[in-house]
Amino acid sequence: MGKLMDLGTMDNYYEQIVKRKMSSNTRLAIIFGIVLTMIAFAGCVFLANTLPVLALVAIGLLGVAIYLVYYMISNAGIEYEYTFVVGEMRIERIKGQKKRRKVTSFDVKAVDDIGKYHNPETGEKNVDPSKHKLVLRAEENDENEDTYYLIIHDKIRHKPALLIFSPNETTLEKLRPFLSVELKKKFMSIHPFTQK
Secondary structure: OOOEEEEEEOOOEEEEEEEOOOOHHHHHHHHHHHHHHHHHHHHHHHHHHHOHHHHHHHHHHHHHHHHHHHHHHHHHOEEEEEEEEOOEEEEEEEEOOOEEEEEEEEEHHHOOEEEEOEOOOOOOEOOOHHHOOOEEEEOOOOOOOOOEEEEEEEOOOOEEEEEEEOOOHHHHHHHHHHOOHHHHHHHHHHOOOOOO
């Protein structure tokens, strides 16, 4: 599992950071950008020797290419911060360790369904995202066997939503007391907890 970090814990407050694994498309875009930057640099050297006037244009384009590669790399790192406060969960997306955006906020008592995103025996998804109008993703990697789903009532958009996320053991334990009796039974069969 990727980087899961606990930021603090109290009876009514808990934070978890989930670092999203970089997708293969993002990696390809960064590699493509680096290759283009190298080609632009070679073009600058060539033009500086043959047509000095065009060399200034090429140097400008090289600067733009370098900036774009830097921008892609600095924004590739995505983390999710799960904050649990007295029965309410908030999730924020942190891009490049600086830009924050709210993903969702919901009351755990109003959760309609909970479960593992993938069936461990078959590998098939236990829930079909295409059947939900609002899908919120805040997971480390949706192929991970520890990825869960919740059917929630999103307080930001005021709509029902499918949330796909990667809670650790403590986050799951914080959610459990607030679930309905039916969902507690279902969840205990999926993820039995150590009785305290």
